[in-house]
Amino acid sequence: MQLLLFVLGFLLFIGLVLIHEWGHYIAARRNGVVVEEFGLGFPPRAWGKKLKDGMVLSLNWLPLGGFVKLKGESDSDKRKGSFGAASLPAKTQIMLAGVTMNLIAGLLILTILALVGLPKLIDNQFTVASDTKISQQSVAAGFVEPGSPADKAGLTSRDSIKQITSPKGTLIITSTEQLKAATKSLEGQKVQITYEHRGQEFKKDATLLSRNEVQKSLSTDNPKGHLGVVPLELQVRRSTWSAPVVALGFTKQLVVLTMQGLGKALGGLGSTIAGLLTGNQTAREQGQAKASSQVGGPVAIMAVLWGGGSLGINFILMIIAVLSLTLALINILPIPALDGGRLVVTLVSRKLLKNPISRAAEERIHGTGMAVLLALVLLITIVDVKRFF
Template sequence: FILLSLLVLVHELGHFLAAKKFGVKVEEFGIGLPPKAMTIVKKGETEYTLNWLPIGGFVRLFGEDMDPSAWDKLSGKITGRALFSKPGWQRAIIMLAGIGMNVLTGIVLFGIVYSVLGVPNITGEQVVLTEILPGSPAEISGLKEGDVVRRVGEETINDSSQFVEIISGKKGSQVSIYLAELESDGTTSDASRQVMITPRENPPEGEGALGVGIVSYPVIEYEKKPWYTAPFWGVVEGTKEAYGWSRYMVELLMHPAELWKGIGGPIKVVQIGQEQVQAGWLAFLRFGGIISFNLAVFNLLPLPALDGGRLAFLAIEKVVGRKRSAKVERWVHGVGIILLIGLLVVVTVRDIFA
C-alpha cells in the first residue's frame, strides 16, 4: 500500500516539476487525497498539505479548471502564470511529466535489481506446474503449484512436450518425479524433493494422467558484472524489462477479457506486495518497477480523469482551433472519476471474495 502511494506521489511530482519549469503557478501539492487534514508548510506560492485519504497525492495548478470567459478579468501578469496561458506543447509536457516520472522510476528500480543480480541469460527451459486438479494423483502425491519438474526417473526434463510424452508412457506404473521450487526472479531453488506418483490409465476427459496444468518457463542464469560496470548493465537490462512490461500492458489492453481477469485493486496489490517482501528486497523492488509501469500505461489511456484524457482534450482543442470549455471538461472528468471509483469498488469486492 505504501509502495503504491509512493509511486502515485512520484507521478504527481512529475506534474509539479514540469509546471514549475514552465512558470505555471502551483497552488497546492497534496500528500494523500482531500479532505485536507493540515497544511505542512506554505513555501512561496505553493501550499504543501497533508490530506485525510492516504492514497498517493495531487497537484493543483492555477487556471487548470478556469473557463475562458474568466480569462479577460485577470491581469496580464497573473494570466501568464496560468496553465491555460501556456502553449499547447508546454501543457502537453506538463500532462505527460507524471507518466515520464513513472517510466523513469521503473527503469531505476529495474536497474538496481539487475545491478545486484547481474545480466540475465536464458540457458534453456523448465517445466512448471501451474494447476493441481482436486482428487488427482498430483494432489494426492503432494505436488504443488509452482513446482519445477527436474527429472522423471532418470530422465532430465527439458520441455513440456517431453514431460507429457514420458508420463504418457508410464500410465499405470509408479514413477518418481524430482521437483524444485520456482523463485520470484525466474530461477529455481537448489533444494529438491522426490515424489512417487502413479499416472492414471483412464483419466477424466481433459484432465490428463496426472491432473496437472503445466507450462514451460525459461531457465535464467545471471552473469555478474564488475562493480564499475554493474550500474550501466543494470540500467540496460532495466530498460529492456521496462519495454517488455509496457508492450505486455498494451497487448493486454487489446484483449478486454484477459485484462479483466488480470486486473486487481489495492487489496490484490497489497497481497502481492507482501509476497514480494517475503521473497526479498530485490523481488520487492522489481514489483515496484512493474507497478510503476502499470501506472504509466494506465494514465496514458485517453479516458476522462486520466492524463491521457486531458491530452485528448488538448488535441481536440488544437484540431478545432479554439479553447476548450472548462465547464464541459470538468463535467466529463467528474463522470470519469465516478466511473473509475466504481471500477475500483467492483474490483476490490471481487478481490475480497476471490
C-alpha cells in the same frame, strides 16, 4: 521473508505513485504554476499539513493513487500562477511529466535487473543472445489441482520441483517441457517427487494419473494433467553491456502486451454492457470473464506482490517495473480525468476551438471520467475478491 518482500513491494508501489505525482509537481514549479496540494490517495482527507510555501501535503482515505492540485486548473483561468494561464508547451510538459517519471523508473529498474538478474516473464522475452547468461533456472508449481497426485504429495503453489524418481532412475527437472514429458512417460506409475517448500526439501511418493484418467477429464469442465500442476518456469538472465538495450526491448514487448490486454478488456466490457442492455446473460457473463482476466485492481496487485514475495526480490522488482510502465501507459490514454484525457481536452480547446473551455464544462468532462474510472475500479475489485478469496 515473503512478508518482508511483500511489504517492500507495497512500499515501492506507493513510491511509483509518489514519483508520478512528483513529476507533475516539479514540472509545475519550473513553469511558474502554483501547487496548492500534493496528495497521496484520493479524498476524503485523513491528514493534512500546510507547508511554508503554502502547499498542503495530505494523506487521503481512498488508496487508489495520488494527485497534485494546481492553482486554476481550468483552461479558462488566467490568473497569475494558474495552470490555465500557462502556455500550451508548459501545460503539455506538466501533464506528461508524471508519465515520463514512471517510464524512466520502469526502464531504470529493468536495466538494473538485467545486470543483476532479470526474471523471464514471457515467452520469447527480448534478450541479446551474445551477452546473456542464465544465472538461475528452476520449475515451480504455479497452480496445484485439489485432490491431484501433486496435492496428495503435499505440493503447494510456488514450491520448486527438483526431481522425479522412478524405477527408471532419477530425472532432474530444469524446464516445464521436461516436467510434462517426464510425467507423461511415467503415467499411471508410482514415483517419488523431490520438491522445495519454503527453503526445506521434501521427498514424497505420488501415483501419477493414467492416460485414460487424463483423457476422460479433457471432456469435462475440469481437465487434469498426470501430476496435477500448472508448471511455472523460473529463469533469471544476466547481461552486461546490453542491459539498457534489453530493458528497452523488453519494455516494447510489455507495451504491446498491455495494449492487447486493454483491448480485450474493453471488448469484454462492451459485451458486458450489451448483455445488460439486451438481457443476454451469456454475453454478459462472457464479457465479465474476458474483462476480468485482462485487468486487475488493488486486490489483484496485492495478490501479485504476495506471490512475488515467495520468489525473491528480483521478482518483486520485476513486478514494480511492470506496474510502473503500466501506470505510464494507462495514464497517457485519452480518457477524461487521466493525464492523456486532460491533454486531449487542452489541445481541442487551444487548437480546434481556439477558445478555452469553460470551467463548468471541463469539470463535467473530467468528473464524468473520474466517476466511470472509480466505478470500474470498484467492479474490478469485487471481481478480484471473488477470484482470489
